Amino acid sequence: MVRPGNRAPDALRPYNIRRHFQRYPAGSVLIEMGNTRVICAATVEDRVPFFQRGTGLGWIAAEYALLPSATNTRTPREAVRGHQNGRTQEIQRLIGRSLRSVVDLSTLGERTIQIDCDVIQADGGTRTASITGAFVALVEACASFYEKGNVFPVQDFLSAISVGVSADEEPILDLCYEEDSHAIVDMNVVMTGAGKFVEVQGTGEGRPFSKDELGTLLEYGEKGCRELISYEKDVLGGELVWLVGRVG
Structure with a gap:
C-alpha cells in the first residue's frame, strides 16, 4: 500500500503548532496536521454554568465549527440553519471532556475556560487536531491567571490522533480525508502524558475488526500521541512545561 506522501503506516503527517495566533484570547494556536488547519482559542470568563455555581469549581467548555470554505464543497454555517448538527x-463534547480529564477544576475557582475550535481547512482528523491544539491554548490560558505557589490547573499533557484500517486492510496512523473516506475501520485515540487513555472511539465501518487489529491500532495511536506530546512540550517551552502538573 502506498499512502499519500509515501508515509509509513505508523507515521504522522507533517505537523505544526503556532502559538499566539490571535491577539485577544488568553491562549490561541493555529494547529496544522497535513492539510488540516484549526484555530484553537481559549478565553477565560469569570463565571460558571448554573450547575457549578456555589461549588467553588470551575468549568471547561468547548465549541467546534467547520468554516463554510473548509472543504471542497461549501458547507452552510450552522447559525444560518438555526441549529447545530449531531456531529x-x-x-x-469530546473536546470538552478530554480537556477536563487533565484539569483540576477546583483550582480554577469559579471561572470558565471557553475553548473555540474553528476548522479553516479540513483534510481528515479535525477533531483530534482540535484536542491537541486546544490543549496548548488551555495551558497558555491557565498561565494567564496562575499565581506562583498554587496548584497549576493543568495536571498532565494531552493529545489525540486518528488511526484506522485502510481499504487495503492495513492499520494506519493519522488518516487524511482520502484515507478516512475509504477506511474499513475508523478510530480516534485520546491519551495523557502518563500514557492513560481518555477516550477510544472505534467503529468497524466496512467490517468488524479483530482483537489483533485493535492492538495494533492502539499501539499506533499511543505512538502518535506520544510524538505529539513531545512536540507540545517543545512548543510550550521550558516555563510552561514546568507548570504542567505543579502542585505548589
Whole structure:
C-alpha cells in the first residue's frame, strides 16, 4: 500500500503548532496536521454554568465549527440553519471532556475556560487536531491567571490522533480525508502524558475488526500521541512545561 506522501503506516503527517495566533484570547494556536488547519482559542470568563455555581469549581467548555470554505464543497454555517448538527455536538463534547480529564477544576475557582475550535481547512482528523491544539491554548490560558505557589490547573499533557484500517486492510496512523473516506475501520485515540487513555472511539465501518487489529491500532495511536506530546512540550517551552502538573 502506498499512502499519500509515501508515509509509513505508523507515521504522522507533517505537523505544526503556532502559538499566539490571535491577539485577544488568553491562549490561541493555529494547529496544522497535513492539510488540516484549526484555530484553537481559549478565553477565560469569570463565571460558571448554573450547575457549578456555589461549588467553588470551575468549568471547561468547548465549541467546534467547520468554516463554510473548509472543504471542497461549501458547507452552510450552522447559525444560518438555526441549529447545530449531531456531529458538531458530538465533537465539542469530546473536546470538552478530554480537556477536563487533565484539569483540576477546583483550582480554577469559579471561572470558565471557553475553548473555540474553528476548522479553516479540513483534510481528515479535525477533531483530534482540535484536542491537541486546544490543549496548548488551555495551558497558555491557565498561565494567564496562575499565581506562583498554587496548584497549576493543568495536571498532565494531552493529545489525540486518528488511526484506522485502510481499504487495503492495513492499520494506519493519522488518516487524511482520502484515507478516512475509504477506511474499513475508523478510530480516534485520546491519551495523557502518563500514557492513560481518555477516550477510544472505534467503529468497524466496512467490517468488524479483530482483537489483533485493535492492538495494533492502539499501539499506533499511543505512538502518535506520544510524538505529539513531545512536540507540545517543545512548543510550550521550558516555563510552561514546568507548570504542567505543579502542585505548589
